[in-house]
Amino acid sequence: xxxQTIQFRTEFGYxxxxxxxxxxxxxxxxxxxxxxxxxxxxxISGSTVIDTDRLTESIRDSSLETLGVLQxxxxxxxxxxxxxxxxxxSIINGRVVINSLATGTIDNVDxxxxxxxxxxxxxxxxxxxxxxNGEFVADGANISFDAATITGTVTYIENVSIxxxxxxxxxxxxxxxxxxxxxxxxxxxGA
Numbered sequence: 001x002x003x004q005t006i007q008f009r010t011e012f013g014y015x016x017x018x019x020x021x022x023x024x025x026x027x028x029x030x031x032x033x034x035x036x037x038x039x040x041x042x043x044i045s046g047s048t049v050i051d052t053d054r055l056t057e058s059i060r061d062s063s064l065e066t067l068g069v070l071q072x073x074x075x076x077x078x079x080x081x082x083x084x085x086x087x088x089x090s091i092i093n094g095r096v097v098i099n100s101l102a103t104g105t106i107d108n109v110d111x112x113x114x115x116x117x118x119x120x121x122x123x124x125x126x127x128x129x130x131x132x133n134g135e136f137v138a139d140g141a142n143i144s145f146d147a148a149t150i151t152g153t154v155t156y157i158e159n160v161s162i163x164x165x166x167x168x169x170x171x172x173x174x175x176x177x178x179x180x181x182x183x184x185x186x187x188x189x190g191a
Contacts, residue, residue, distance in 0.1 A: 008014075013022040019029035081089040083101065090097045098104075111119070126134035166173045 011023060013020070015021075019027060021027050078093070079089075079091040080087050086099070087097065088099055088101070090099075111117070124136075126136045128134055160172075162172050162174050165177060
C-alpha cells in the first residue's frame, strides 16, 4: 500500500494554545524555538533574517522597530543610522559621516589623534572651560588667512615674523624695513 502525504490545509487559519495562523498565513506566536542549532535559518519573504550557527545569532535585512536595551553591538560591515530615511550617522568603508538634523556637539573626542585629517567648518570657537582659557595650537603648521578678516585685540606673546615687504599703507612691516626707511629719509633730508 502506497502512502500519500498531503500538507495540512485550512481556509480559515489555525489556532492552538501556543500560536495562531490566520487565513492570510500570518503567524503569531510568543516565541519561535528552533530544534537544529547547527544550521537553522528563519526567513521572511525568502530573505534570511535570523541565522543561528552553534548558538551565535545574527539579524540581517531587518526592519526592527523596537529592540530594547542594547548592551553590545558588533558590526562587521557598513553602518547606517537613519532618520526619516536620511543617513544621519554612517560608517562606510571605515569613513565616518555625521549629517545631523541641527547643530550638535561632539564632547570629549580627540579628532585625528593618530592620523590627522582635514576639517572643513564655517566657524570654530575655542572657549574657556572650567576656568581655563581654550587653546588653538598649530605647531609647525602653515596657516592661511586668505581673504579673512581678524577682529578684536590680538596679543602676541613672542616675536612675529613678517617675510614680505609692505605693498599697502595698512600692511605690517619688519623692523629692518622701518630702520632702512628712516636712514634713507635721514640721508635724503640731510639729518
